[in-house]
Amino acid sequence: MSEAFDREAFDDLAGEFRYVITDMICRSGSGHLGGSLSLVETVISLYWRIMKFDPDNPQWEERDRLIMSKGHAGPVLYVALAYQGFFPKEELKTINENGTNLPSHCDRLLTTGIDMTAGSLGQGMSAACGFALAARIRGQSHDVYCIVGDGESDEGMVWEAAMFAGHNRLSNLIGITDYNKLQIDGRTDEVVTLEPLADKWRSFNWEVMEMDGHDWDDIHDTVKAAREFEGGPVMIIAHTTKARGCAVVQDRPESHNIKVGDAEDFEKYMCALDCQDYELPYEVE
Amino acid sequence: MTDIPLHELEMRNVYALTLVDLADSNPNIAVIEADLGKASGTIPTFSEAHPDRFIDTGVAEANMIGIGAGMAVEGFIPFCASFTPFATRRVYDAITISVAYADANVKIVGTAPGITTGANGGTHMCFQDLAIMRAMPNMTVFSPCDVYELASCVRWMAEHEGPMYMQMIRPTQPQIFDHDYAFDPATAVRMSEGDAATLISTGWMTQFAQQAVAELEDDGVAVDHFHYASVKPFDEDSLLESAATTGHVVTVENQSVIGGLGGAACEVLSEKMPTRVTRLGVNDQFGEVATEQYLLDKHEMNVEHIKQACREG
Numbered sequence: 001m002s003e004a005f006d007r008e009a010f011d012d013l014a015g016e017f018r019y020v021i022t023d024m025i026c027r028s029g030s031g032h033l034g035g036s037l038s039l040v041e042t043v044i045s046l047y048w049r050i051m052k053f054d055p056d057n058p059q060w061e062e063r064d065r066l067i068m069s070k071g072h073a074g075p076v077l078y079v080a081l082a083y084q085g086f087f088p089k090e091e092l093k094t095i096n097e098n099g100t101n102l103p104s105h106c107d108r109l110l111t112t113g114i115d116m117t118a119g120s121l122g123q124g125m126s127a128a129c130g131f132a133l134a135a136r137i138r139g140q141s142h143d144v145y146c147i148v149g150d151g152e153s154d155e156g157m158v159w160e161a162a163m164f165a166g167h168n169r170l171s172n173l174i175g176i177t178d179y180n181k182l183q184i185d186g187r188t189d190e191v192v193t194l195e196p197l198a199d200k201w202r203s204f205n206w207e208v209m210e211m212d213g214h215d216w217d218d219i220h221d222t223v224k225a226a227r228e229f230e231g232g233p234v235m236i237i238a239h240t241t242k243a244r245g246c247a248v249v250q251d252r253p254e255s256h257n258i259k260v261g262d263a264e265d266f267e268k269y270m271c272a273l274d275c276q277d278y279e280l281p282y283e284v285e
Numbered sequence: 286m287t288d289i290p291l292h293e294l295e296m297r298n299v300y301a302l303t304l305v306d307l308a309d310s311n312p313n314i315a316v317i318e319a320d321l322g323k324a325s326g327t328i329p330t331f332s333e334a335h336p337d338r339f340i341d342t343g344v345a346e347a348n349m350i351g352i353g354a355g356m357a358v359e360g361f362i363p364f365c366a367s368f369t370p371f372a373t374r375r376v377y378d379a380i381t382i383s384v385a386y387a388d389a390n391v392k393i394v395g396t397a398p399g400i401t402t403g404a405n406g407g408t409h410m411c412f413q414d415l416a417i418m419r420a421m422p423n424m425t426v427f428s429p430c431d432v433y434e435l436a437s438c439v440r441w442m443a444e445h446e447g448p449m450y451m452q453m454i455r456p457t458q459p460q461i462f463d464h465d466y467a468f469d470p471a472t473a474v475r476m477s478e479g480d481a482a483t484l485i486s487t488g489w490m491t492q493f494a495q496q497a498v499a500e501l502e503d504d505g506v507a508v509d510h511f512h513y514a515s516v517k518p519f520d521e522d523s524l525l526e527s528a529a530t531t532g533h534v535v536t537v538e539n540q541s542v543i544g545g546l547g548g549a550a551c552e553v554l555s556e557k558m559p560t561r562v563t564r565l566g567v568n569d570q571f572g573e574v575a576t577e578q579y580l581l582d583k584h585e586m587n588v589e590h591i592k593q594a595c596r597e598g
Contacts, residue, residue, distance in 0.1 A: 067355075107387075108358065108387055109387070109388055115358070116354075116355065116358060116383075116387065117382065117383065117386060117387035118382075119382065120378050120379075120381075120382040120383075123347075123351050123354075123379055123382060123383045124351075125351070126347065126348045126350070126351020126352050126354070126355065126379075126383070127351050127352070127354050127355035127358070127383055128355060129348070129351070129352045129355060130351065130352040130353060130354060130355020130356040130357070130358070130359070130361075130363075131355040131356075131358070131359055132355075133340065133352065133355070133356060134355065134356045134359035134360070134361055135359075137315075137337055137338060137361075156347075157347045157348060157351065157379065160342070160345035160347060160348035161348050161351065161352075163343070163345070164342055164343070164345065164348055164352070
């Protein structure tokens with residue numbers, strides 16, 4: 001869905017996303033805040049400027065696919081899907097509630113618009129290869145996007161898929177690494193370094209592009225270039241900041257899964273946001 | 286499919302020929318291998334007949350499962366095969382999440398089950414795949430015993446939606462059924478009637494169970510023998526009805542006695558009709574390089590052991 005770009009409006013939308021995501025997670029008592037906030041601009045860019053889809057026909061065959069392999073970033077995807085009309089925004093407040101359609105990790109059977117279930121890290125890129133192969137066999141022209149985490153990239157299965165996609169020149173596959181440089185136990189370069197990350201993907205026969213994952217122009221231009229590249233799969237390394245916009249946990253590993261024990265905690269996270277004064281898109285008590 | 290009688294062919298050839306036949310009329314049938322396509326029989330039979338739908342991931346079984354899941358979500362019906370340990374225990378989480386939990390229509394085939402992988406030894410000898418796959422929600426578990434059942438089972442898998450696992454013996458097997466056989470996972474096949482004991486078998490062991498029953502019959506001992514090609518779903522009614530008459534159940538499988546066919550029988554009987562059970566199979570041990578006969582003898586699951594267990598009822 002391509003819309004005219006209005007920087008101020010997009011900045012405002014990103015602020016609203018962060019406000020709503022943080023509220024949803026705080027309201028449910030806990031959740032993966034950091035990895036959702038790092039992806040806000042990327043996900044908005046995909047759903048507002050790049051991907052083709054039809055909320056009235058979620059299984060439209062010609063739609064672009066998106067596999068959120070770092071399945072714990074469900075919240076940012078849920079907000080995008082709700083705001084694009086895949087399901088009512090009112091549902092957003094049900095995240096992680098008993099019987100919800102919005103579980104902490106992406107579930108294709110529960111949530112309209114989610115293309116693949118993910119949560120056990122490392123598996124989404126293989127599924128994405130399957131999606132890309134299916135399109136190739138059928139002569140379909142849509143793109144397949146797969147967002148992987150940097151910590152997730154410790155998983156060996158990611159590299160099985162990487163080798164396969166490179167060998168098979170899956171040019172309809174675009175990977176995006178959310179490179180916020182943090183994982184649960186600390187900084188990625190201290191736990192198990194990923195560097196040289198770009199060279200790793202290149203050596204697996206992927207085209208590699210890098211972008212500032214919070215810069216609208218850079219995201220748009222890089223993904224556009226990736227779509228136009230026909231020589232094989234493309235990995236976009238998105239340099240991001242974990243928990244971007246929430247000062248108390250921004251760029252800190254504890255943002256991965258925050259616990260919100262009481263009203264004081266709730267207020268702490270909400271007040272720490274650099275964007276305020278948004279109306280929640282759902283009724284709250 | 287072929288002019289040669291199926292029972293003269295290797296099981297893996299029939300597997301591949303059946304898939305080719307299915308793929309000829311169904312554009313969604315696909316085969317994914319992890320560098321064991323020759324062992325599974327799909328190279329060259331399927332790979333040459335439908336090269337566009339033959340995928341080889343190399344030695345990357347988890348990737349095979351994940352790719353299968355992605356293709357299945359897009360409407361394909363991928364058959365993913367490897368040796369049983371690598372098709373199941375090595376990739377258990379990938380199957381659990383990307384296939385079963387995601388309800389992806391992936392068909393997983395474990396070849397050379399149990400002791401039939403003899404020369405490859407303990408590393409390749411998986412005695413727990415029936416148990417671990419049975420314990421997975423949204424997964425069905427089959428173990429056909431001959432080519433006719435295999436062909437029918439593969440067709441059934443292709444025609445029915447949902448994650449499935451099937452053990453597949455690779456070489457030629459004695460004929461047990463014929464062209465008229467129709468696989469039905471809901472019902473165990475009654476192989477013989479009797480009241481001395483209830484004998485239930487699955488997969489590769491059914492031929493030995495059948496032989497044991499025939500020899501017992503010569504001695505005037507009639508055994509109620511059922512072949513369970515489907516370990517999950519498990520036909521409880523046949524077992525309960527028979528056990529009510531015989532009062533003793535013998536289970537025999539090319540697996541550990543923990544959690545597979547014997548485990549399934551014990552669960553049903555202990556809850557619904559406590560009955561004495563004798564489980565034949567591998568008793569909580571690893572495999573080793575050895576002939577099938579050596580291992581049948583060592584693990585006390587050969588024809589004589591089956592006969593003895595049935596007599597002890």
